[in-house]
Ligand SMILES: Cc1cc2nc3c(=O)[nH]c(=O)nc-3n(C[C@H](O)[C@H](O)[C@H](O)COP(=O)(O)OP(=O)(O)OC[C@H]3O[C@@H](n4cnc5c(N)ncnc54)[C@H](O)[C@@H]3O)c2cc1C
Ligand code: SF4
């Protein structure tokens with residue numbers, strides 16, 4: 001395992017200085033909206049929390065961390081130097097373009113699903129990293145500081161209703177922000193708001209519920225209702241919904257090895273079908289063990305070119 | 309913080325009902341299970357109360373490999389909020405992690 | 411000689427730990443006893459177990475076999491030496507519907523086996539309250555039982571064969587895959603309930619049965635334990651053999667009233683009858699009629715699904731959480747212990763025994779909740795105490811001893827399914843002398859010394 005204090009220090013430093021765990025400005029990674037007709041006014045503000053955008057880069061970082069995992073504590077200093085060297089420009093070079101494109105595609109699809117269901121709008125300057133990693137690692141102080149920064153921006157823009165793209169951002173905004181800040185937004189996952197239409201998708205899918213949707217926010221049944229409307233065939237495994245099991249993602253930066261082993265266990269439970277995910281971290285981590293997974297937004301929409 | 313933490317975890321009866329749900333239990337050592345995580349916190353806090361410090365790499369690893377997934381929590385007959393207890397304990401270890409392993 | 415190095419050579423470095431926290435976590439149990447060990451070892455196969463035992467036998471190192479440490483008698487607590495934790499040997503190797511067995515390694519948990527069997531429509535009917543945690547090796551070695559004891563007995567009736575490793579490292583296969591097997595003395599059954607003192611169990615062949623098509627459930631609330639027992643007699647007279655027949659005393663029912671919506675208060679009987687789907691109406695009617703005769707309130711559900719929806723099993727399931735909750739209400743942050751006693755008496759004696767236990771708890775100043783598997787006369791009087799309060803712990807021990815005495819005076823036995831460990835060693839002696847059969851203990855000691863001449867296997871337990 002990589003010394004947690006080291007990771008936590010770097011994370012909080014990056015987030016507090018740049019608003020982002022990789023220490024990169026949001027403009028550099030937030031590009032999906034440029035090829036989409038977005039509205040700048042409406043009822044629900046679309047807020048991605050940057051998780052979909054960040055995941056491809058985090059994944060390449062993790063594949064580097066994997067090499068360090070077993071090195072002894074003594075090499076921490078060397079590692080720290082290396083970590084800095086792995087700054088965004090380097091990461092960008094080693095991150096497959098196709099993962100970045102896929103993330104953009106997913107966000108475009110989510111936006112378009114929302115656009116045909118509710119009055120949604122998007123303001124790129126308001127979209128910020130949600131801070132959840134700080135919370136996960138127990139750094140409540142930095143998390144609160146960051147959350148306050150995010151909330152202030154949103155309040156200044158007079159935002160009341162927020163719709164999110166992934167479970168971690170949903171949980172952060174809906175449950176954690178009100179605890180750590182004076183946030184009082186109405187927060188929904190996009191999966192709660194959309195009205196998907198019939199789509200022509202063949203085959204049977206198995207759903208992998210993310211922990212936050214399945215257990216913490218309990219919206220698994222709702223997701224299934226939406227799927228039914230599209231006519232997509234799906235199957236549930238024993239450990240689904242409230243009893244879902246984790247993809248291993250949350251610890252990928254500290255111990256890629258164990259994280260991968262957890263993904264393997266989950267993959268076994270899910271079987272060999274095509275797997276539907278609803279979270280960028282689940283998608284990436286299950287794919288690390290060669291699960292044939294696809295983001296649910298790509299099957300809920302007919303127009304997506306990449307869905308099949 | 310320690311008092312709040314204790315209030316929550318001192319309810320643990322060591323029944324082990326939580327373990328089977330935990331994705332990291334394949335590592336076998338109990339520090340990688342919810343029951344073990346809760347009880348290593350208890351061990352740590354107890355020693356600290358006596359003015360002693362605990363050096364255990366396995367405890368550190370156990371705490372930081374918790375996924376926060378919550379699979380354990382719904383099965384705890386004592387109502388211990390396991391993921392939250394572990395998460396808030398991380399904060400304590402963050403500041404001391406070097407001390408705990410070296 | 412470096413023990414760690416030698417053992418690491420057998421099982422690999424990653425399967426050995428000397429970390430102080432790992433040592434602590436592996437020397438505790440569910441009654442908060444805590445012992446001491448120098449090393450925790452996680453073997454991956456029988457050959458490794460055999461090599462470890464050979465090494466420990468030669469060097470006279472004590473070995474403490476361990477599953478999930480959920481025992482309630484102190485039987486898994488190490489004193490020094492090494493802990494042999496079987497949890498990495500958790501493969502469920504074979505299920506045969508035709509031959510009616512499941513073959514599993516000792517470290518598999520009962521719930522994992524049950525899930526696999528249920529997928530095929532089969533079941534292993536021994537379902538201790540600790541189903542989620544208990545390992546096959548642990549359940550066999552404590553002689554575990556469950557809610558369906560009245561119909562299915564305890565685990566001793568369900569073990570067909572075992573692979574064991576002896577104290578000096580020999581691997582033996584005893585019993586067979588067949589239901590009938592006369593292999594000289596029943597060594598297989600001798601190992602069941604031996605609490606890790608005779609051999610290490612590495613693999614088991616367990617008998618399985620089809621899952622019942624349906625279950626009819628009934629709950630009755632009675633004015634007194636006598637009235638409840640009257641109903642049990644009526645059920646038996648009607649030639650019904652319920653799989654579940656649980657008793658919950660009036661104090662427990664009172665404490666748990668908000669968990670299950672009840673119109674009346676009193677002693678509760680929970681009855682579960684396995685039946686074909688088509689028979690559900692007739693059996694439900696029958697049961698309702700019997701319970702109505704002297705119950706204050708009766709609820710009957712014709713199917714398992716209906717029983718779940720109406721939460722008829724809710725209070726029985728809530729027994730342990732409820733005790734934990736009341737304990738933590740009483741004691742807050744202070745370290746406390748919920749003590750689940752375990753005696754069995756002939757069913758006919760239950761009303762008297764319940765009364766005596768309540769009086770005994772009052773005498774020692776404890777609040778007591780009594781739940782029991784009345785189908786087989788097994789009662790679990792439960793109290794809670796403060797671990798660091800030596801006076802209270804002493805009182806608890808006295809209560810414990812008195813409850814065992816009550817069992818003996820009523821033609822019962824001091825332990826039904828939790829075993830002896832260290833908590834009931836005195837109780838076992840008391841029982842054998844009550845039966846004027848002290849020599850039985852002598853025989854047991856001799857058996858122990860034949861299996862384990864150097865006394866290295868879980869020493870200090872049972873006898
Ligand atoms: C809340 C709660 C409810 C319970 N309900 C019930 C119940 O309804 N019915 C019941 O019968 N019990 C019950 N128990 C007691 C206990 O859970 C069971 O006896 C269980 O079977 C023990 O399994 P384990 O894997 O935890 O074994 P452990 O506690 O680890 O070990 C038990 C004994 O077996 C020995 N042992 C373990 N594995 C091996 C092996 N492979 N080879 C040789 N020896 C071995 C140990 O040395 C020890 O002596 C309950 C316990 C709790 C905490
Ligand atoms: S929250 Fe942590 S301890 Fe609980 S099941 Fe998940 S990983 Fe295990």
Ligand code: SF4
Nearest residue numbers: 320321323324326384
């Ligand atoms: S289920 Fe709860 S009480 Fe039981 S061991 Fe786990 S944390 Fe402790």
